[in-house]
Amino acid sequence: MVIALRNLDINAQVYEKAHCLRPVGAGLSLLPNGLNSLEVISPGITKTLKSAGSQTHKLNLHKSTGELIGQKSVTLQEKYGQPMLQIRWSQLQDILASQLPPDIIHLDHRCIGFNQNHQGVEVSFDNNTTVKADLLIGADGLNSAVRQTLIGDGEPCYAGRMSWRAVIRYSHPKLLANEVMSMTAPDGKIFGFFDLGSGYVFWSAATLCPEGNISPNPTAIKSRLQEKFADWAEPVQEILQVTNPEDIVERPICDRPPLENWSQSRVTLLGDAAHPMVPLLGQGANTAFEDAWELSQCLRHAVNIETALTNYENSRKPRTQVIQIRNAVQAKRAYEADSETYLSKMMQQAQLSDTEFEQWLYNYQPSVTSHS
Ligand SMILES: Cc1cc2nc3c(=O)[nH]c(=O)nc-3n(C[C@H](O)[C@H](O)[C@H](O)COP(=O)(O)OP(=O)(O)OC[C@H]3O[C@@H](n4cnc5c(N)ncnc54)[C@H](O)[C@@H]3O)c2cc1C
Secondary structure (H helix, E strand, C coil), X not given: CHHHHHHCCCCCCXXXXXXXXXXXXXXXXXXXXXXXXXXXXXXXXXXHHHHHCEECCEEEEEECCCCEEEEEECCHHHHHCCCCEEEEHHHHHHHHHXXXXXXXXXXXXXXXXXXXXXXXXXXXXXXXXXXXXXXXXXXXXXXXXXXXHHCCCCCCEEEEEEEEEXXXXXXXXXXXXXXXXXXXXXXXXXXXXXXXXXXXXXXXXXXXXXXXXXXXXXXXXXXXXXXXXXXXXXXXXXXXXXXXXXHCEEEEEEECCCCCCCEECCEEECHXXXXXXXXXXXXXXXXXXXXXXXXXXXHXXXXXXXXXXXXXXXXXXXXXXXXXXXXXXXXXXXXXXXXXXXXXXXXXXXXXXXXXXXXHHHXXXXXXXCCC
């Protein structure tokens, strides 16, 4: 987002709660819609990303016993002009940060709220500082503090699944370059391995879990995983054995129902703060990149900030709602519906066939037309 804004000569600054820039998400899949958005924000960046990651050409599905169930070629590049790209968060972060002057990223700033009036918005941080600005974009994730001040809809909803992820340097005869191996069991457990190139593998595991309890420390996280996947075939046992407990990210899978509105005067939301989704389709970050481009274009073309935010929200809501609901449907997720009519309308929109949905999702082209 900040790159897109600074390209418009907007003096955008980042306020981040972390003490240092540390990759916490392990690895992720970048998909045609997200890659196309990044490319318009920063021409040439997808070439750099592709040389840093691994383009998936084949998916292999196995039982937990190791038996091969099926294989599928990945032809996104041929169909949509961009691949399925697996990349380490650290590399994505470095590539994006290298496009920004370092002094615009203010670490150790946890936003705790804001006040706004017609003149501007004042943002408060937990280090007793405040910052005045013309516009506040809450890109502060699933537990967004900006969203709490703006909407106040409380905690995210636990989706009944726990997840664990890590990136390690690792090789195994079953894990091939440019391929993804996924293992699954009838009790809902899954374990996936994603080649990231340069000798790195991203693994990701999930189980159904009635409670979204977090383990007390890294050693307990690793023991919990080894217990849950004790009878699974290789390479599960070996990869868990060699993964450093400190590198495992344990997270309850959460989302929220789609919002009716997520902007007010000079404040808006972006990415997970606006439309968090369960990660079945790998779209959380990809849709955040779409948001970033569209918000920058609305700011570029509108007569004032308020109009720009209205245009941004009107443009983004229909698409992100369908993706949120589609993820939820595939995860057999039921919201506590406080607006059943609204949600059932969204459900219908999300009931496209798999092929129709894939085409709609990946054929997304970042718009360069003007919004006024
Ligand atoms: C298991 C799993 C796998 C996933 N796989 C994929 C995938 O393959 N592809 C994909 O596109 N998406 C994937 N996602 C989703 C993706 O990780 C998120 O959708 C994406 O990171 C959202 O980006 P964001 O910038 O909105 O929020 P975040 O990435 O959460 O970033 C928010 C930032 O704000 C900071 N912050 C938070 N609160 C405050 C505060 N109060 N003050 C200041 N700073 C604050 C945080 O430290 C963080 O740096 C996955 C998610 C999970 C759980």
